[in-house]
Amino acid sequence: MCTLHELRHLGQTAARLSISLPKASRTLAEARRIFGDPLFRRFGRGLAPTARAQAVVEQSRRVLEDMRLLFEEPKFDPKHLTRVFRIACLDNACPIMIEPILPALLELAPKVGIAMTLHDEQTFTRLRAGEVDFGIFPPDQLPEDFEFMPLLKTPYVHVVRAGHPLESLLEKEGCCSKQALSRYRRIQIVVHPDHDNPVEGIPGPAPIPMNAGQTVVWTQYWLGAVRFMHATDAVLTLPWRTAKVLAQEKPLTVLGRAEGVPWLEPALIWHRRVSADPAMQWMRSLFAIYVRGGAKVVPDEVKIGRLTHS
Numbered sequence: 001m002c003t004l005h006e007l008r009h010l011g012q013t014a015a016r017l018s019i020s021l022p023k024a025s026r027t028l029a030e031a032r033r034i035f036g037d038p039l040f041r042r043f044g045r046g047l048a049p050t051a052r053a054q055a056v057v058e059q060s061r062r063v064l065e066d067m068r069l070l071f072e073e074p075k076f077d078p079k080h081l082t083r084v085f086r087i088a089c090l091d092n093a094c095p096i097m098i099e100p101i102l103p104a105l106l107e108l109a110p111k112v113g114i115a116m117t118l119h120d121e122q123t124f125t126r127l128r129a130g131e132v133d134f135g136i137f138p139p140d141q142l143p144e145d146f147e148f149m150p151l152l153k154t155p156y157v158h159v160v161r162a163g164h165p166l167e168s169l170l171e172k173e174g175c176c177s178k179q180a181l182s183r184y185r186r187i188q189i190v191v192h193p194d195h196d197n198p199v200e201g202i203p204g205p206a207p208i209p210m211n212a213g214q215t216v217v218w219t220q221y222w223l224g225a226v227r228f229m230h231a232t233d234a235v236l237t238l239p240w241r242t243a244k245v246l247a248q249e250k251p252l253t254v255l256g257r258a259e260g261v262p263w264l265e266p267a268l269i270w271h272r273r274v275s276a277d278p279a280m281q282w283m284r285s286l287f288a289i290y291v292r293g294g295a296k297v298v299p300d301e302v303k304i305g306r307l308t309h310s
Contacts, residue, residue: 001031001039002064007299008046054129061130063272070274076278078109085112085283086127088119090137090191092222092238095245097136097151097266100290127271133280135269147275148267149284151291154241154300156258160184161230162251162306170305176255185216187225187236226252239264240302247307254304263299 006015014024032039037052084153087098098116101106103111117126119137126132127146139148158181160166166184170176217228228245229236237258246252268287274280288294 001053002057002060004040004047005049005053008040008043008048011046041061058129065273065277067131076282078112078279078282080111081109081279082111083113083279084115085134085279086115086117086132087134087136088117088123088132090119090200090220090222092242093266094223096239096241097291099245101286104286104290114268124265127269128273130271130274133270133274134283137247138265139267139269142269145272146181146269147272149215150267150286150297151287152241152260152300153263153265153297154239155263155302156237156261157240157243157302158255158258159229159236159238159243159252160233160255162253162308164233164253166235167253167293167306170253170255175304181255182214185232185234186214186221187217187228187232187234188215189225189236189238190218190223222227231304237261240300244300244303244307248309251306251308253306254302256304257302265297 003016004010007013007016010024010028011021014021017024019027028040035052035056038050039053039056040049042048087093089097095117098114102114105114117132119135123132123135123137124143124146124178127135136151139146139150142148158176166176166180169180216232216234217225219225219228222242223246225236225238226242228234230250230252235255240254241250241264243254268284269282270280
């Protein structure tokens with residue numbers, strides 16, 4: 001069931017399990033009889049699971065995981081790991097939360113891999129089903145069967161390209177007023193899922209209107225938004241930690257804090273079922289050391305002005 005759910009094709013499933021196609025077909029027929037449900041229906045050139053099949057697979061994966069842990073050797077050495085850690089996140093996580101762990105990860109476990117998938121409304125379902133190992137996003141409204149570890153706390157800041165006209169104003173007056181910011185159009189990062197009320201220019205839910213106004217670009221891609229900022233006079237609002245890291249590649253100017261906007265406080269999130277998995281525990285330790293930097297999160301301090309490679 002789990003393999004068929006993954007491949008969505010009976011022939012490929014039979015090949016993966018080294019059984020004949022007739023045997024795979026008989027096994028599926030027996031499963032349908034036991035559960036009293038079609039389980040999989042034809043969809044295009046493959047098969048699509050029913051709601052009952054989805055529930056059965058989620059429970060089966062939990063049982064299989066428990067069985068694997070039951071017979072797993074007690075000693076753990078990351079250098080023998082060959083697994084792929086699957087992380088649901090937005091691309092903003094790449095420079096500030098994934099990249100910092102990579103050197104240690106590849107040194108200590110040279111055979112592992114990381115697969116990043118988009119965090120969306122299905123992330124909790126995929127975590128429960130074992131299709132994803134971790135999520136990286138703020139732990140708001142977290143279901144009871146999930147656990148999390150805070151990673152960082154960073155404020156949002158307004159940034160522009162180096163050499164922007166507002167940089168001269170900042171140097172002259174020491175700050176940029178809202179009125180000064182309003183003279184320039186904005187780049188809007190559209191983030192889903194999100195339960196906050198939309199604020200123009202601040203990353204979050206943002207309906208795209210028929211006619212453009214103060215906003216010049218709408219995008220779900222944080223790193224793309226930074227490139228657009230460098231190519232225009234538009235103002236971009238993004239986390240201070242992101243601005244600091246990306247300035248190592250190309251200078252940018254921080255105009256000031258986005259006042260009244262909640263700080264970004266992402267966490268590493270996983271399903272309680274895999275809490276005792278030694279590989280998952282080891283992976284969490286890397287995030288604790290190289291992203292959080294210790295036993296608890298220390299809030300970021302903002303530097304106003306041009307940021308360059310240091």
